[in-house]
Amino acid sequence: MDSDCYSLCEKLVPKSYIQQGRNARTVHQSKIRHLLEQRRIPDEGWCDQTIELFLNELAIMDSNNFPDNCGVGEREARIFSSLVSRRHFRLGHGIGRSGEITAVQPKAAGSSLLMTLTNSLALHALKLSGIQASSCFVVPMATGMSIALCLLSLKQKRPKAKYVLWPRIDQKSCIKSIVTSGFELVIIENVKEGHELSTNLEEIRTKIQDLGASNILCVLTTTSCFAPRVPDKLEEVGEICKSQDIPHVINNAYGVQCSKCTHLIQQASRSRVDVFIQSTDKNFMVPVGGSIIAGFDDQLIQHISKCYPGRASSSPSTDLLITLLSMGAQGYKDLLKERKSNYKTLQTRLSECAQKHGEQLLATPHNGISMAMSLSTFQCNEESVTDLGSKLFTRLVSGTRVIPSDGKKSDICGQTFTSFGAHCDAYGSPYLTAAAAIGMTSRDIDLFITRLDKVLTKCVKSKEASQVKS
């Protein structure tokens, strides 16, 4: 309501009461103004009322909501179902234009503002996490497809290149993003350092020499990963890339939440990092479907955004915007702190549980999110290992993975892998992984340890039982 409205209100309700209501409105208003001015995550999170107010203001600015609009185009953001309309706060035009995904739309000032602000807030979130990136944009695709977009964009600058050097990380979508983009995958097998599986820098150097730097599109490293693999040695890879003039692309899937990962990227940026990609769902607790493409070179990031053909769903941006406004910078930092503390608790508890059952927690100090517990006593009995996994699944433990050391061969996108899932051909013993990700609660840890303990006890018993039988 504007001041005319408030004056009219004063004819119905005493002025001093209206004045207080109006003052309250100013508080919401000034939060919005501050956001538009600073384009940063507010220190203190917004309440849902302010968030909805703001989204409604944006929706009003889109042409499909103009009371007097008449549409004679092929795309007018008409929404058939009111259920659908409501869930998008009446926003229908998506983000971007055929021009590029970060372009504004004449028909949709509100959606354009939403897109621009979300990108700014995402950049701020990266900075809060420890990466002083200079530019980023949110794209409504998960990390796999986003990496593909980055690779294709780089291709335009390196038309001759066809190889992607890839320190092995056993995750299908990453492999697919390379193969689907039309590049040849050059696997750099990891080296075992203590319990950790880590980057084979020597092998990278050798491959570069073998293939020729100019034929290599990029080195694609990974931060966040399942233990006992640890984040790649980004600084050293960055050095190599810098010296050989090879782009360095980082798959930072769920690494934003972990200072170990963000620190690595920040350090590597001093040598060479071209672009790093992270998921919105895994780092910011929104539904699956978005990722942030970021870097330290504005022009490169802009180039990638311009390679995106056409407009796109605004849904992941909307989710991220709401979430960051709702968390506030302080809330986000608290979540990061809590995650770190959960990580330590999980480590302690899992270690205790392992010892009780004659196993050990693998020493993987470079991995700040995932950890692994050996399953040595299951070594002779692969069936039991798989069985353990499904027992945990049935007991509603989600997210844990049981890795047998079976040496099985798999074909992934035409490439043969031994022991796919283990990040190396032969790790030596089976193990089980667990992760302390953002949003985990201490209840999660309690339930997990209790259930794991029960299942291990049962497994051991049934193993003994089956030994007796045989």
Next chain:
Amino acid sequence: MDSDCYSLCEKLVPKSYIQQGRNARTVHQSKIRHLLEQRRIPDEGWCDQTIELFLNELAIMDSNNFPDNCGVGEREARIFSSLVSRRHFRLGHGIGRSGEITAVQPKAAGSSLLMTLTNSLALHALKLSGIQASSCFVVPMATGMSIALCLLSLKQKRPKAKYVLWPRIDQKSCIKSIVTSGFELVIIENVKEGHELSTNLEEIRTKIQDLGASNILCVLTTTSCFAPRVPDKLEEVGEICKSQDIPHVINNAYGVQCSKCTHLIQQASRSRVDVFIQSTDKNFMVPVGGSIIAGFDDQLIQHISKCYPGRASSSPSTDLLITLLSMGAQGYKDLLKERKSNYKTLQTRLSECAQKHGEQLLATPHNGISMAMSLSTFQCNEESVTDLGSKLFTRLVSGTRVIPSDGKKSDICGQTFTSFGAHCDAYGSPYLTAAAAIGMTSRDIDLFITRLDKVLTKCVKSKEASQVKS
């Protein structure tokens, strides 16, 4: 509630009343069962109550909503904001797996069902529109990025191929999808037939001979387009593709709504159509962000879905599912009929308006969605043409386009175009386009004609006025 619950209810409220309530529940239930059984759009649209009931049932089946779940993975679909959670009906896991976008997720039976059903319903919708496709899937990307995915997938089957033959259609995202995918754009300039701009079949044949069929990734044709361009001659192109063994990809962006376009695809399928891509927003009145990738060969479509790296947002699928359930087959067919009738009305009214102002409606009988009105009297005065466009924009006419005949050169993705937007280098006269798209109302037509008439009257006057001055 199950029968135990209902028995308990009967202790509180007379049995006969409970029985009626229970019967009502059975009606909803049997709609859902019928959907799961038939996997087709229900004849009669569902009310929102049944739709929400069904979505809630799906959400309950996803692990992030399990009351006793404990999550120790890196991706547990935890949702921070309840605003976000509600707008996704508590679904957070997205669709697909790293395996492929049409794969089911162990953690998310509900989301997996949603994905599978939406794909089935989308196929049914295509069939209702006149295309007897055998397979399709919904992907949370707009048409541009989806075309790119298709091209990249074809590349794996034709590793040598590097050219895309492309009958000119002046739309940036389409060009980008080719260039970003790393292919070379081979422009086939259109021929003018009467007022229509149409496919130059001769030039296609020549280019194939020049470049060599095996070097050509595909011919990328277009159906829906702005008049005076008309849908490509799909049957004839299909024949050429068949005889030369070249894939035929069709950009059917908003063509599902128009029987002229769907008929062409259906006919072409008898010779050769590999894959055709359409937007969900433009054809089914959902927000921007999804498209349907479809074809007549199950294996090829499955191959494309397997090339998609990783999981993806379920938001566009959710929107489409809700919308198709809400429309019902009958409602959808009614919308198609209404569109056709609106097209005729718009044609008549625009023609009358054109004549009043000394112009004419261009004769483009092959284009069933878009039409164009000449602006010959503006020919000498390019400024006025542009001015006309912005005058209409200011008067809240959205979607109309004013095309000057300026012969201006533009650089689009490294390619030089003359008169970009006109689909040809020199059409002869400026014109204005308007379209009768699905969901248009007769009010849209009324307002458009009224405002156009006013603006034209004013333009003419100011033209005369400015002539007087000079």
Next chain:
Amino acid sequence: MDSDCYSLCEKLVPKSYIQQGRNARTVHQSKIRHLLEQRRIPDEGWCDQTIELFLNELAIMDSNNFPDNCGVGEREARIFSSLVSRRHFRLGHGIGRSGEITAVQPKAAGSSLLMTLTNSLALHALKLSGIQASSCFVVPMATGMSIALCLLSLKQKRPKAKYVLWPRIDQKSCIKSIVTSGFELVIIENVKEGHELSTNLEEIRTKIQDLGASNILCVLTTTSCFAPRVPDKLEEVGEICKSQDIPHVINNAYGVQCSKCTHLIQQASRSRVDVFIQSTDKNFMVPVGGSIIAGFDDQLIQHISKCYPGRASSSPSTDLLITLLSMGAQGYKDLLKERKSNYKTLQTRLSECAQKHGEQLLATPHNGISMAMSLSTFQCNEESVTDLGSKLFTRLVSGTRVIPSDGKKSDICGQTFTSFGAHCDAYGSPYLTAAAAIGMTSRDIDLFITRLDKVLTKCVKSKEASQVKS
């Protein structure tokens, strides 16, 4: 957003696009301003977007939503559940004060505005319906309790009075409202005029003479009722009340929707009408729970509102406000027209059906909502009549009533009635009623006639069958 915000937006998105968005906002704004200025139902209904915008503006003005509020009272409108909060648009303070139900609350400027505006719009709705009332207020109680409040309020002005003269209308809540308020019910039995049951004016005059005018609290007449009873002769009763100085209270439960009823009230106001009460749910298609207390004398209506002890739920007011804004004056008038037309259709169809089965539609021209069809062939067989009713209920016909002519005695609030439900001791034959109320659709009529026809056919058959048997 204010102009500062928009200026900031212009740094992110081109000014001309922002300008259009801002203009759109002005449209909503000016609707709100117009409402505050005119305090009438807008001619054209508002879209949900404007309605929600307005309700959110109101909610912001209530102290429970003040971002910096601190509450140290016993009633701070803290809302525990966000589900509850959302469904009330975050309004929690209710309406009224201990002072009176139409008083404004210092803590709740928004809720106070909501209450005031709803009362104004309700008055406008009455006027549109044909009653030029001068004052009214919405109370969150159904008609029964509201009539009780009115009677108790009148009592304060007529401390000696203890009788309520009541032309018989067989509806329990009306009787209860009199008895619960502590008054003595003086039943005026109806007279049969043709098929109609109507007001016995002579009996009223006699009773007044017998009891003494000053001992009579009021005559409580009724408009809307089930045929064959017809609205009371309000004008004539008004004349009597005027001449004897007895208050005239009218139970206009669902009569607002029917010009026959509203015309009677308007005419009676020229002689004497003190207060008339109507339900919000039955007349305006909102959930059960509110009524409008209205009259032609501001002071009396204000007196009643001041008798209401304390504050009250704002829920019925919120529902009515949303609904009237959403309908618009035009939409409301269309609904009234449609109802009238449905009434005629139902009359024709029911008459045809009656004739087919050897029955007739009773001639009750003074009742514009309800109609009755004789069930003479069932006369000898009361069981069948009841059976007919339950058969219709099972076939999902709701709202029809089957009245046997059984002469059964019932005790209602200590009063003995013969044939309760029939409005008279002995009507002569059983009958079935049906009503054409606001919001009825032609589908309702079709289904009703089809089902009734089936049931009657079956009943006749089973009657014949049972005759054969016996």
Next chain:
Amino acid sequence: MDSDCYSLCEKLVPKSYIQQGRNARTVHQSKIRHLLEQRRIPDEGWCDQTIELFLNELAIMDSNNFPDNCGVGEREARIFSSLVSRRHFRLGHGIGRSGEITAVQPKAAGSSLLMTLTNSLALHALKLSGIQASSCFVVPMATGMSIALCLLSLKQKRPKAKYVLWPRIDQKSCIKSIVTSGFELVIIENVKEGHELSTNLEEIRTKIQDLGASNILCVLTTTSCFAPRVPDKLEEVGEICKSQDIPHVINNAYGVQCSKCTHLIQQASRSRVDVFIQSTDKNFMVPVGGSIIAGFDDQLIQHISKCYPGRASSSPSTDLLITLLSMGAQGYKDLLKERKSNYKTLQTRLSECAQKHGEQLLATPHNGISMAMSLSTFQCNEESVTDLGSKLFTRLVSGTRVIPSDGKKSDICGQTFTSFGAHCDAYGSPYLTAAAAIGMTSRDIDLFITRLDKVLTKCVKSKEASQVKS
């Protein structure tokens, strides 16, 4: 979904995943079954998902939502606005029948269940709070109107009675409830015991003797009140009522939250308590508009419910049901504990603040919710006292009251009161009250003390300043 549906699902998604989803559904289901079986507040609160699931199940059972219903009645719960429909979870029929407010409706099995369950849960809540009542029902009216209903109901059993004995409590709605019901108010002035204002038992006994027990409708006592008044001596009043056979009605407005009040009622029930009334909003953190009418004699409570004329809004019941399910018994008990602890904190902090400014906290140990701080230094200057109140209001302190000792006469419902608001004619000094009500947070206390301190400091200064001036 039923087992047929799940079997069909298993054709689309592997059986083991569907099985898990189905198990999850069982968890929700069994919560609902448990509720229907026990009709008690669940120990652990339900999540919103289960609550919405349950409400949707109820809504399905109401005839207005029957897919095949045809309505030919005058009240079919048709809801015009989808905004309104959604906010009521599609429930429209309200609660009760013309029969009585606790009767079930044939047309609305769902709403009837909702009503019945809410009443059971409300009874459980009273028991958890310490009152072993045997019967209660929720009525959609605030306490004032509910007390009126109780008085009128009692009247039917004591037709001769016309006086209500009323230990003075300066709250308008309570006075109105007596006067509007047509009774004569007999004020029992409080006695000052220390700082406390308490029940004058002697005066009650005298008045009974003067007026005659059979002429007295009831004694209407109060529990929750602003300090320095304290809850009435219920046990002693109960004894008097028992011995004189006079009904005892207790206004327990916001006393459910305080064990001091509930204990008094429980104790008094051993002598005589007929009915006690409490607000839902003040005790259970729902919006204003409902109250619970409760007692220890089932028949009396049923009698009152039968006196309610007609049906009523289900909105307050819905709010209470959602809230109690969401809190759970444990959550509710935690809130009670937290309130008690807040009370102590507020006491300490306010006492400190008082001392700093040369004032004191009044000693009112019998009042467990409200407390008062003297404003003796303001005694000579009534203007300042009022000024203090408005200063606090402007600083967003809501709920505090400043009571001058002005001896002003007021007319309330025809009765003259001296110093209305102070519960006695002359308390001696002005004071300020504050309350620790359920849902208060420690932030509320902090802000309040800070702001009060500032305002007192300022007031003193301006007082000194004005003294200097004069």
